[in-house]
């Protein structure tokens with residue numbers, strides 16, 4: 001079943017067509033890569049899918065309904081969560097609080113109860129703390145739960161951002177360069193985590209990544225953007241051998 005469909009999506013900044021006639025269709029449960037040279041429009045595409053920008057043209061449907069014109073938080077509530085190329089954490093809050101915050105989107109207690117700290121508030125806070133801790137365990141951050149987020153090493157901040165995105169309980173997770181700044185060992189571990197969380201949480205994942213070995217190993221299908229347009233899509237083997245892709249990456253190694 002189709003979960004996300006973008007049709008004929010375009011975004012123009014001034015005279016620049018950053019994304020042009022972008023078409024992608026992602027089925028429930030797939031793990032898809034979005035690649036392309038620097039400046040190809042990948043992050044702009046993510047920003048369109050998550051309501052950061054409104055498209056100049058085109059349609060986006062998620063779970064069968066249009067999400068064009070919704071605010072980012074409304075899109076998160078519909079079930080799309082993301083991470084950012086430049087990590088965006090609540091840098092002065094603890095690791096645990098960063099994940100707990102994402103849960104508050106889903107918690108049902110009213111303001112009066114939370115002020116008075118009665119009723120459901122206590123039980124739900126406890127449940128949130130347990131769930132948040134579980135995500136931290138998955139991402140090997142449980143022993144750092146009380147540290148201030150900005151004091152974590154870079155690779156751990158990236159993992160924390162993914163843990164926080166997952167805590168919003170999305171159906172679709174968009175990862176913008178999750179392995180950026182990681183060493184090969186961290187990248188390998190991340191790859192395993194991505195595979196595992198997809199299965200464990202029945203997730204659909206779309207990821208932007210420059211690390212070709214990660215993309216080729218982990219993704220089932222890949223879309224290639226160049227100058228704002230999709231120039232190829234297919235399974236990793238097809239993408240590796242596609243002359244248009246090789247040309248777009250001329251000077252960069254695809255292996």
Ligand SMILES: Nc1ncnc2c1ncn2[C@@H]1O[C@H](COP(=O)(O)OP(=O)(O)OP(=O)(O)O)[C@@H](O)[C@H]1O
Pocket residue numbers: 013016018036037038039040041042043044045085
């Ligand atoms: N808010 C904006 N205003 C004007 N131009 C923009 C804006 N955002 C992106 N662009 C331009 O749109 C084009 C696509 O940028 P984008 O960041 O989407 O590419 P990218 O594929 O994510 O690149 P990278 O791999 O370097 O992150 C670039 O030419 C960029 O300068």
